[in-house]
Amino acid sequence: MNGQQPEPHTLAGAYAMDALDGQDRARFERHLERCEECTREVAGLREATARLAGAAAVRPPDALKDLLLAETAQTRQLPPVPRGAPSATARRTPAAPGQWLARLRGQLRAPRLAVVLAAVAVVAAVAVWASGAVVRPSPPVQSTVGHDVATVLTAPDLAVLTGRVRTGGTATVMMSRRDRMLVFAAAGLRALPGSKCYELWLMGPRADRPAGLLPMPKHGMIGPVAAVGLQAGDRLGLTVEPAQGSRRPTSPMILVLAL
């Protein structure tokens, strides 16, 4: 039996079911921080495990509810995570923007560095502009700086686009047609109510495809997040959708970029 150092990606199922213990779990969680695809996969698998939980439903003793309500009445809640507005919680986030950029640079091959830094500078400039240079921009809290991002930023055909979001904010897209990938980041976005999310779309000549629900903005900032499966003639769109996401856009585009 040779299961000592399994390939991290194959552990997504075991992780989603808490079948990783101690070191295995810690190692996979470190991997998750760098692997956006794995993060998305685990989230999807957890929707399945939630159904397993539903199938196991057993009503607890009635007395439990009263006990619990008495306890929570005396339990202090964690402060809210900021949605667009700066707060103490966001500032506690360990990695400073400089560290984030340093980490990015570290992942990239030297010859491409000039182009990459130019692209990164665009994102940083947008961030500073959006924050009025007073509040330091928050780094991506759920870091999605992973292989996909590095792939795009080091691609020989790297292209950078920017656009204004109609409801406020600026979006930056870095893309590689060769690798059929793009990286999206935005700043100055309006905060949304808890029941809504920003959703990205790839809109092609034949069909519009959802390209991912975006995590809620922190300090108005989102990303960088990667989207794959770019096709010729695609445009990138952004809408506000119900929190579960939609298969087709259900509200007007607030950003359209020809890719």
Place this chain on the structure above:
Amino acid sequence: MPVPGADLAALLTRVARGDHAAFAEVYDRVAAPVFGTVRSVVRDPSLSEEVTQEVFVEVWRAASRFDACKGSPMAWVATIAHRRAVDRVRSEQRAADRDRRSAAPLIAYDDVAETVEDNLDRERVRRCLGALTELQREAVTLAYYGGYTYREVAGLLGVPAGTVNTRMRDGLIRLRDCLGAAR
């Protein structure tokens, strides 16, 4: 109710603002899946109640951390519940009780379902579990309902740990697609 999760997400938003009535409603909605999952893993009835209580205190405390853009509210709650149950079992019962727990996981299928909705859910999950290969099904149920690590599952089934990993992943992916649980 077109999207049951949407309601639950809205309730959690209110809970995050300290709304006790909303919390009581969240409890009513998800107590059965949470308790059932915890009991399936923990086994011991009074310990199961204790862990269930801890799970809901955590839901209360951390409600502001729920991000509806990253996953459904039920997945968020179920993840807290299962993780708590598994961690409790592993830390407290590691040596002694492990031997007493039988290899076959207790799936609460025999309990009377609370609601029609529960029944439908159970039926669908059972059908989708039935569509997996035997090894996938055993790996998934031992891990989820039994709370075993993949290494333990490998030992129980007598197959390599690497094989168990891939079966767990493939099994969950098939389950997700079969249940239409993808977002």
